[in-house]
Amino acid sequence: MAKSETSLFARMVVRVAAVLLFGAAGLVVAAWFYARTAADVAYDRLLQGAAVQIVENLAIIDGKVEVTVPASAFKLLALAERDRIFYRVIGPQGRTLTGYADLQPDPRKLPKSDEVSLLSTHFRGSPVRMAIAGRRFFDPSFTGPAYAIVAQTTEARHALISELTSRATGLVGIMSLFGLAGAVLAVGYSLRPLNRLGAALRQRDPRDLTELAVEAPREMRPFVDSINHFMGRLGGRLKQSERFVADSAHQIRTPLTAISAQLNMVDETGLDQASREHLDRARERVTEMARLIHQLLSHALVIHRFESTALAPVDLVAVTRHAFRAAVPITIDPDIVVSFEAPETPVIVMADTLSLREAITNIIDNAVRHGAVARLEVRVRTEGETQAVVEVEDDGPGIGAEDWTRLTQRFAASSGGKGVSGLGFAIASEVTQALGGRLWHRPATATERFAVVMTLPLAPEAADRKEG
Structure with a gap:
């Protein structure tokens, strides 16, 4: 500091x-x-x-x-x-x-x-x-x-x-006060370039790493040049991180896909019961590893996008529908009733489409894997004049109040040791906080099922239209 x-x-x-x-x-x-x-x-x-x-x-x-x-x-x-x-x-x-x-x-x-x-x-x-x-x-x-x-x-x-000295002292005092007032004005005027530079930095988008284009006195040029040099280096590091994420996604996912394909090609007809169990465990581990790597890369991608991408108006209905289709597999148990409810008109929020979709996908995926027994409902609605809500409800046992805080952290698990969420809720929580919203859970009761709820502020234009 x-x-x-x-x-x-x-x-x-x-x-x-x-x-x-x-x-x-x-x-x-x-x-x-x-x-x-x-x-x-x-x-x-x-x-x-x-x-x-x-x-x-x-x-x-x-x-x-x-x-x-x-x-x-x-x-x-x-x-x-x-x-x-x-x-x-x-x-x-x-x-x-x-x-x-x-x-x-x-x-x-x-x-x-x-x-x-x-x-x-x-x-x-x-x-x-x-x-x-x-x-x-x-x-x-x-x-x-x-x-x-x-x-x-x-x-x-x-x-x-x-008498002469006191009069001269009074005159000198008055002139000194006028001189001090003039000096204050002169110093304030001379420091205006610093205020302009500070305002330019405060108003600058955090993702904008281009050089500062602000007029500055000759004495301030080394300071401005140092800022521009630092932002250039920072931009270079961010690009390296982006390339690393992309390369890691390609280099890691390809071998895992190949391993999974090789395991699926194993002929189980000649295997005894113990070998089949070992093969099933290997398939489960590869599936878990693929999911974990996907979440790690998604987490890195979300962080990078919030640092480098400006927020824009996004239709929450369209994003949630896309996440619903991606998270609910075709091979889901046919006994599970799955539904999606949303208003016919767009619900506009300020967000990054990819990051928001990833967050909602993780919430729905967690409900599919660890929550839903016979029912899964995803709803999009507005609440009041300023809030948009995404609600993922299932009929599973839910999450205890003592477990919820830990489950929004990395690699957290419920107190029973089941239902490991990995980075799913952590990604959703970070995205929600970055968008100025709130991620919370509604415990299961005698009249209501367990639900994970994401609330986001409506975009200013959408809020104005609702008020109108």
Whole structure:
């Protein structure tokens, strides 16, 4: 049994989804970096502008550095309601001219004149971003640098980063879903040739071993070629089996016929009683062997025909009448009353004529050999609107319920050791099952005789006509 695995469609969709997931994760990380950069650039420019405005408004009056902090320097920074703003102006000798005296930058980060430095640090327990703008004065009363420091907490920029990242994540998620849906459609469309190939194989007649004529992509050609190669080999094997059956029938039946003829030519006038008994046993064995070989070949033929022949509408009345004539010998005991009953109109079923006739012949033959004592009746009738029935009834002892199952198997015999059926019921049972019917027996009762009954479904056209 082939190992069951997930479908190719599911495997491809899972792999595409994994690729999209990794791609989406990469895009989200890139969006976070971009959002952080954008937020830093936007807020850093505001800090730089504020620091530059403050340092530009420094002036030397009467030899002293005077500070005038413009309100506009903090208006834009004040738009970030979550953030706190700190500033400090450093004059000569590092004196604090105004602002927070404890706002101490790293001396190594102090810019040169007319430059602005940016750094991240902590102030009063909060992370801040700091801008330091420098200006050098050249005046007879004062020469040296002065600095304006503006610091802002980072809550607003982190909120902006989160907002930009979440929006980008949502957009990436939506695009990924659209991409996955498109991938599902694309994979399904790409796998249509496999579905067409599967449909062609499912709808193909089991007896059709010709090459597949189905359009397939280049990647599927080795698979289609392998199927065609296998069907070619299988067809060759079936033809060999057919030839073997035909050759066996000819090669085996001919010597048996010759042996039977030689035994019938033996002059019994000079034989004693024991020799006559031996001769009778030999004739019986040859007859049994001929019948068994005929059943074996018939069984092989039935199997082969069901594998290689399409079913067609068949008149069950005509087939049963032919089987009746073949199974009831001319030399039957004249004391046995034999009858055949059938409707005048055809009873149409879907079957293979030869296989169906062989099955009915075996049922009648078994009744002639092992059942009928004084009466044998064969009837064909319809039952309801959908069933056709062949009934073979005799006045023999019948078959017990415990023996019936075994008698539909090969070389089965009744529990009493008599009435060996060989392959007769086995052939009939296999043919009936292959045609969608049922083979069963009706036990003998005080009012009814024993019967073997074959029920088959009527052909659709025949069933429609009955309903009409």
